[in-house]
Amino acid sequence: MDIRTEKPEDLTAVREVNMMAFGRANEANLVDRLRGIRSTFSFVAVQSDRIVGQVFFSPVTLVEKCSRELSILGLGPVAVLPKYQRQGIGTLLIQHGLKECVRSGFHAVFVLGNPNFYSRFGFIPASRKNLRCEYDVPDEAFMVLELESGALDNCSSTVKYRSEFSICD
Template identity: 75%
Template sequence: MNIRTEKPEDIEGIRDINIAAFARENEANLVDRLRGIASTFSFVAVQSDRIVGHLFFSPVVVEGKCSSNLSILGLAPVAVIPDYQRQGIGKLLIREGLKECARSGFQAVVVLGDPDFYPRFGFIPASSKSLKCEYDVPDEAFMVLELETGALQDCSGTVKYRSEFRICE
Protein backbone atom coordinates (compact mmCIF):
# COMPACT_ATOMS: atom_id res chain seq x y z
CA MET A 1 0.00 0.00 0.00
CA ASN A 2 1.35 3.39 -1.00
CA ILE A 3 -0.01 6.66 0.42
CA ARG A 4 0.79 9.70 -1.68
CA THR A 5 -0.42 13.17 -2.60
CA GLU A 6 -3.11 13.40 -5.24
CA LYS A 7 -1.95 13.90 -8.84
CA PRO A 8 -4.02 15.50 -11.63
CA GLU A 9 -4.54 12.13 -13.26
CA ASP A 10 -6.14 10.85 -10.01
CA ILE A 11 -9.10 13.25 -10.06
CA GLU A 12 -11.57 10.97 -11.86
CA GLY A 13 -10.60 7.98 -9.68
CA ILE A 14 -10.95 10.05 -6.51
CA ARG A 15 -14.43 11.09 -7.58
CA ASP A 16 -15.36 7.45 -8.24
CA ILE A 17 -14.02 6.37 -4.82
CA ASN A 18 -16.05 8.98 -2.96
CA ILE A 19 -19.23 8.10 -4.85
CA ALA A 20 -18.73 4.38 -4.23
CA ALA A 21 -17.83 4.81 -0.55
CA PHE A 22 -20.76 7.08 0.30
CA ALA A 23 -23.28 5.79 -2.30
CA ARG A 24 -23.99 9.39 -3.35
CA GLU A 25 -22.24 12.31 -5.06
CA ASN A 26 -22.21 14.85 -2.19
CA GLU A 27 -18.69 14.11 -0.93
CA ALA A 28 -17.26 13.81 -4.45
CA ASN A 29 -18.80 17.17 -5.36
CA LEU A 30 -17.39 18.71 -2.17
CA VAL A 31 -13.86 17.53 -2.99
CA ASP A 32 -14.23 18.90 -6.52
CA ARG A 33 -15.30 22.31 -5.13
CA LEU A 34 -12.44 22.41 -2.60
CA ARG A 35 -9.67 21.16 -4.87
CA GLY A 36 -7.15 23.86 -5.66
CA ILE A 37 -7.93 26.06 -2.66
CA ALA A 38 -4.86 27.10 -0.70
CA SER A 39 -3.90 24.90 2.25
CA THR A 40 -5.85 21.85 1.13
CA PHE A 41 -4.32 18.40 1.20
CA SER A 42 -5.55 15.45 -0.82
CA PHE A 43 -4.06 11.98 -0.34
CA VAL A 44 -4.70 8.68 -2.07
CA ALA A 45 -4.05 5.08 -1.11
CA VAL A 46 -2.74 3.06 -4.04
CA GLN A 47 -2.60 -0.72 -4.17
CA SER A 48 -1.35 -2.55 -7.26
CA ASP A 49 -1.52 0.68 -9.30
CA ARG A 50 -5.18 1.18 -8.35
CA ILE A 51 -6.45 4.05 -6.20
CA VAL A 52 -8.50 2.41 -3.43
CA GLY A 53 -8.78 5.22 -0.88
CA HIS A 54 -8.87 8.99 -0.53
CA LEU A 55 -8.48 11.54 2.28
CA PHE A 56 -8.98 15.30 2.15
CA PHE A 57 -8.11 18.18 4.50
CA SER A 58 -9.26 21.78 4.07
CA PRO A 59 -8.72 24.93 6.14
CA VAL A 60 -11.20 25.96 8.85
CA VAL A 61 -11.33 29.06 11.02
CA VAL A 62 -12.30 29.67 14.61
CA GLU A 63 -14.65 32.56 15.27
CA GLY A 64 -13.95 33.59 18.81
CA LYS A 65 -10.80 34.04 20.82
CA CYS A 66 -7.71 32.47 19.24
CA SER A 67 -4.23 33.35 18.15
CA SER A 68 -4.29 35.10 14.79
CA ASN A 69 -1.65 32.75 13.44
CA LEU A 70 -3.46 29.53 14.41
CA SER A 71 -3.66 27.15 11.43
CA ILE A 72 -6.36 24.48 11.67
CA LEU A 73 -7.58 21.98 9.11
CA GLY A 74 -10.80 20.01 8.84
CA LEU A 75 -10.54 16.34 7.91
CA ALA A 76 -13.28 15.37 5.45
CA PRO A 77 -13.96 13.18 3.64
CA VAL A 78 -12.23 9.85 4.16
CA ALA A 79 -13.29 7.31 1.55
CA VAL A 80 -12.29 3.74 0.74
CA ILE A 81 -13.76 1.60 -2.05
CA PRO A 82 -16.29 -0.76 -0.44
CA ASP A 83 -14.40 -3.93 -1.47
CA TYR A 84 -11.31 -2.59 0.33
CA GLN A 85 -12.97 -1.36 3.52
CA ARG A 86 -12.12 -2.85 6.92
CA GLN A 87 -8.54 -3.56 5.83
CA GLY A 88 -6.87 -0.63 7.58
CA ILE A 89 -6.63 1.61 4.51
CA GLY A 90 -8.59 4.46 6.08
CA LYS A 91 -6.46 4.27 9.22
CA LEU A 92 -3.27 4.38 7.17
CA LEU A 93 -4.53 7.37 5.16
CA ILE A 94 -5.43 9.25 8.35
CA ARG A 95 -2.11 8.51 10.07
CA GLU A 96 -0.04 9.55 7.06
CA GLY A 97 -2.24 12.57 6.37
CA LEU A 98 -1.93 13.82 9.96
CA LYS A 99 1.86 13.44 9.80
CA GLU A 100 1.97 15.55 6.64
CA CYS A 101 -0.30 18.21 8.16
CA ALA A 102 2.03 18.45 11.17
CA ARG A 103 5.12 18.59 8.91
CA SER A 104 3.46 21.41 6.98
CA GLY A 105 3.07 23.52 10.13
CA PHE A 106 -0.61 23.08 10.90
CA GLN A 107 -1.33 23.13 14.61
CA ALA A 108 -4.64 21.25 14.86
CA VAL A 109 -7.18 19.21 12.93
CA VAL A 110 -10.92 18.94 13.55
CA VAL A 111 -13.20 16.15 12.40
CA LEU A 112 -16.91 15.54 12.49
CA GLY A 113 -17.18 11.79 12.67
CA ASP A 114 -17.55 8.54 14.55
CA PRO A 115 -16.62 9.07 18.22
CA ASP A 116 -15.62 5.40 18.45
CA PHE A 117 -13.19 5.63 15.52
CA TYR A 118 -11.26 8.91 15.65
CA PRO A 119 -10.01 8.79 19.27
CA ARG A 120 -7.57 6.03 18.23
CA PHE A 121 -5.65 8.78 16.39
CA GLY A 122 -5.67 11.09 19.41
CA PHE A 123 -8.82 13.07 18.65
CA ILE A 124 -10.79 14.28 21.66
CA PRO A 125 -14.13 16.08 21.93
CA ALA A 126 -13.54 19.62 20.68
CA SER A 127 -15.63 20.94 23.57
CA SER A 128 -12.82 19.91 25.92
CA LYS A 129 -10.71 22.56 24.14
CA SER A 130 -13.54 25.16 24.25
CA LEU A 131 -14.40 24.67 20.58
CA LYS A 132 -17.80 23.96 19.08
CA CYS A 133 -18.97 23.12 15.59
CA GLU A 134 -20.95 25.56 13.48
CA TYR A 135 -23.35 22.68 12.73
CA ASP A 136 -25.82 21.23 15.21
CA VAL A 137 -24.09 17.92 15.92
CA PRO A 138 -23.65 15.71 18.99
CA ASP A 139 -20.82 16.96 21.19
CA GLU A 140 -18.95 13.65 21.06
CA ALA A 141 -18.99 13.62 17.22
CA PHE A 142 -17.06 16.87 16.81
CA MET A 143 -13.43 16.26 17.72
CA VAL A 144 -10.06 17.94 17.60
CA LEU A 145 -6.44 16.83 17.59
CA GLU A 146 -3.62 19.20 18.52
CA LEU A 147 -0.71 18.57 16.18
CA GLU A 148 1.31 21.07 18.21
CA THR A 149 1.01 20.64 21.97
CA GLY A 150 -0.74 23.59 23.57
CA ALA A 151 -1.79 25.16 20.26
CA LEU A 152 -5.39 25.53 21.48
CA GLN A 153 -4.55 26.56 25.04
CA ASP A 154 -5.93 30.09 24.78
CA CYS A 155 -8.48 29.39 22.07
CA SER A 156 -12.27 29.23 22.26
CA GLY A 157 -15.06 29.69 19.78
CA THR A 158 -16.98 28.19 16.89
CA VAL A 159 -15.20 26.27 14.14
CA LYS A 160 -16.38 27.41 10.72
CA TYR A 161 -15.89 25.31 7.62
CA ARG A 162 -15.41 26.83 4.19
CA SER A 163 -18.50 28.00 2.32
CA GLU A 164 -18.12 25.05 -0.09
CA PHE A 165 -19.43 22.81 2.71
CA ARG A 166 -22.71 24.75 2.82
CA ILE A 167 -23.60 24.51 -0.84
CA CYS A 168 -26.80 22.52 -1.26
CA GLU A 169 -26.51 19.36 -3.31
Protein backbone atom coordinates in the same frame (compact mmCIF):
# COMPACT_ATOMS: atom_id res chain seq x y z
CA MET B 1 -0.18 -0.28 -0.39
CA ASP B 2 1.22 3.10 -1.39
CA ILE B 3 -0.06 6.32 0.18
CA ARG B 4 0.81 9.43 -1.82
CA THR B 5 -0.33 12.92 -2.70
CA GLU B 6 -3.17 13.09 -5.21
CA LYS B 7 -2.07 13.91 -8.77
CA PRO B 8 -4.12 15.68 -11.49
CA GLU B 9 -4.54 12.41 -13.36
CA ASP B 10 -6.20 10.90 -10.23
CA LEU B 11 -9.29 13.14 -10.30
CA THR B 12 -11.64 10.69 -12.02
CA ALA B 13 -10.55 7.77 -9.83
CA VAL B 14 -10.85 9.86 -6.64
CA ARG B 15 -14.35 10.92 -7.64
CA GLU B 16 -15.28 7.27 -8.23
CA VAL B 17 -13.89 6.25 -4.82
CA ASN B 18 -15.98 8.89 -3.06
CA MET B 19 -19.12 8.04 -5.06
CA MET B 20 -18.81 4.33 -4.34
CA ALA B 21 -17.75 4.72 -0.69
CA PHE B 22 -20.69 6.96 0.20
CA GLY B 23 -23.22 5.73 -2.35
CA ARG B 24 -23.99 9.29 -3.46
CA ALA B 25 -22.35 12.28 -5.13
CA ASN B 26 -22.28 14.73 -2.17
CA GLU B 27 -18.77 13.96 -0.89
CA ALA B 28 -17.32 13.64 -4.41
CA ASN B 29 -18.82 17.03 -5.30
CA LEU B 30 -17.43 18.55 -2.09
CA VAL B 31 -13.91 17.32 -2.87
CA ASP B 32 -14.23 18.72 -6.40
CA ARG B 33 -15.30 22.12 -5.02
CA LEU B 34 -12.49 22.24 -2.45
CA ARG B 35 -9.69 20.97 -4.65
CA GLY B 36 -7.22 23.67 -5.55
CA ILE B 37 -8.00 25.91 -2.60
CA ARG B 38 -4.88 27.01 -0.76
CA SER B 39 -3.88 24.76 2.17
CA THR B 40 -5.90 21.74 1.07
CA PHE B 41 -4.34 18.30 1.05
CA SER B 42 -5.54 15.17 -0.70
CA PHE B 43 -3.84 11.82 -0.29
CA VAL B 44 -4.69 8.59 -2.05
CA ALA B 45 -4.15 4.92 -1.29
CA VAL B 46 -2.97 2.94 -4.30
CA GLN B 47 -3.00 -0.84 -4.51
CA SER B 48 -2.00 -2.70 -7.68
CA ASP B 49 -2.00 0.60 -9.63
CA ARG B 50 -5.59 1.33 -8.59
CA ILE B 51 -6.72 4.14 -6.30
CA VAL B 52 -8.72 2.45 -3.55
CA GLY B 53 -8.97 5.26 -0.99
CA GLN B 54 -8.64 8.98 -0.38
CA VAL B 55 -8.45 11.43 2.52
CA PHE B 56 -8.97 15.17 2.24
CA PHE B 57 -7.96 18.06 4.52
CA SER B 58 -9.18 21.64 4.08
CA PRO B 59 -8.75 24.86 6.05
CA VAL B 60 -11.17 25.83 8.80
CA THR B 61 -11.25 29.04 10.80
CA LEU B 62 -12.05 30.14 14.32
CA VAL B 63 -14.78 32.80 14.52
CA GLU B 64 -13.34 34.29 17.70
CA LYS B 65 -9.57 34.64 17.72
CA CYS B 66 -7.32 32.78 20.12
CA SER B 67 -4.37 34.26 21.93
CA ARG B 68 -2.23 33.47 18.89
CA GLU B 69 -2.59 32.97 15.13
CA LEU B 70 -3.30 29.33 14.30
CA SER B 71 -3.22 27.26 11.12
CA ILE B 72 -5.95 24.64 11.41
CA LEU B 73 -7.57 22.09 9.13
CA GLY B 74 -10.67 19.97 8.91
CA LEU B 75 -10.29 16.28 8.06
CA GLY B 76 -12.79 14.77 5.67
CA PRO B 77 -14.03 13.15 3.74
CA VAL B 78 -12.23 9.84 4.11
CA ALA B 79 -13.31 7.35 1.46
CA VAL B 80 -12.36 3.76 0.69
CA LEU B 81 -13.85 1.59 -2.04
CA PRO B 82 -16.37 -0.81 -0.43
CA LYS B 83 -14.40 -3.90 -1.51
CA TYR B 84 -11.35 -2.56 0.38
CA GLN B 85 -13.06 -1.31 3.55
CA ARG B 86 -12.25 -2.74 6.99
CA GLN B 87 -8.68 -3.50 5.92
CA GLY B 88 -6.97 -0.54 7.61
CA ILE B 89 -6.70 1.62 4.49
CA GLY B 90 -8.62 4.53 6.04
CA THR B 91 -6.35 4.35 9.08
CA LEU B 92 -3.23 4.45 6.90
CA LEU B 93 -4.60 7.42 4.96
CA ILE B 94 -5.40 9.37 8.13
CA GLN B 95 -2.04 8.57 9.75
CA HIS B 96 -0.18 9.67 6.63
CA GLY B 97 -2.28 12.82 6.31
CA LEU B 98 -1.76 13.81 9.95
CA LYS B 99 2.02 13.38 9.60
CA GLU B 100 1.96 15.67 6.56
CA CYS B 101 -0.11 18.23 8.48
CA VAL B 102 2.51 18.24 11.25
CA ARG B 103 5.32 18.49 8.70
CA SER B 104 3.53 21.43 7.04
CA GLY B 105 3.31 23.34 10.33
CA PHE B 106 -0.41 23.08 11.11
CA HIS B 107 -1.43 23.42 14.74
CA ALA B 108 -4.63 21.37 14.93
CA VAL B 109 -7.06 19.25 12.92
CA PHE B 110 -10.83 19.03 13.47
CA VAL B 111 -13.10 16.19 12.39
CA LEU B 112 -16.79 15.45 12.52
CA GLY B 113 -17.17 11.70 12.81
CA ASN B 114 -17.35 8.54 14.86
CA PRO B 115 -15.68 9.11 18.25
CA ASN B 116 -14.78 5.43 18.60
CA PHE B 117 -12.82 5.55 15.35
CA TYR B 118 -11.17 8.96 15.56
CA SER B 119 -10.17 8.70 19.22
CA ARG B 120 -7.65 6.04 18.11
CA PHE B 121 -5.66 8.85 16.48
CA GLY B 122 -5.79 11.05 19.59
CA PHE B 123 -8.84 13.13 18.69
CA ILE B 124 -10.86 14.37 21.66
CA PRO B 125 -14.20 16.20 21.82
CA ALA B 126 -13.50 19.80 20.79
CA SER B 127 -15.66 20.98 23.69
CA ARG B 128 -12.81 19.98 26.02
CA LYS B 129 -10.85 22.82 24.42
CA ASN B 130 -13.83 25.25 24.61
CA LEU B 131 -14.43 24.90 20.87
CA ARG B 132 -17.70 24.16 19.12
CA CYS B 133 -18.84 23.41 15.60
CA GLU B 134 -20.82 25.92 13.56
CA TYR B 135 -23.24 23.08 12.75
CA ASP B 136 -25.69 21.51 15.19
CA VAL B 137 -23.89 18.21 15.77
CA PRO B 138 -23.51 15.87 18.76
CA ASP B 139 -20.80 17.12 21.11
CA GLU B 140 -18.90 13.83 21.11
CA ALA B 141 -18.80 13.70 17.28
CA PHE B 142 -17.02 17.03 16.80
CA MET B 143 -13.40 16.38 17.72
CA VAL B 144 -9.98 17.97 17.58
CA LEU B 145 -6.39 16.80 17.58
CA GLU B 146 -3.72 19.27 18.62
CA LEU B 147 -0.69 18.73 16.41
CA GLU B 148 1.27 21.10 18.62
CA SER B 149 0.74 20.54 22.34
CA GLY B 150 -1.13 23.43 23.94
CA ALA B 151 -1.86 25.13 20.61
CA LEU B 152 -5.52 25.58 21.52
CA ASP B 153 -4.98 26.72 25.10
CA ASN B 154 -6.78 30.00 25.83
CA CYS B 155 -9.15 29.50 22.90
CA SER B 156 -12.92 29.70 23.09
CA SER B 157 -14.50 29.83 19.70
CA THR B 158 -16.76 28.41 17.04
CA VAL B 159 -15.06 26.46 14.26
CA LYS B 160 -16.24 27.51 10.82
CA TYR B 161 -15.89 25.34 7.74
CA ARG B 162 -15.46 26.75 4.25
CA SER B 163 -18.59 27.85 2.40
CA GLU B 164 -18.20 24.91 0.00
CA PHE B 165 -19.46 22.65 2.82
CA SER B 166 -22.80 24.51 2.90
CA ILE B 167 -23.69 23.88 -0.73
CA CYS B 168 -26.44 21.30 -1.04
CA ASP B 169 -26.00 18.68 -3.75
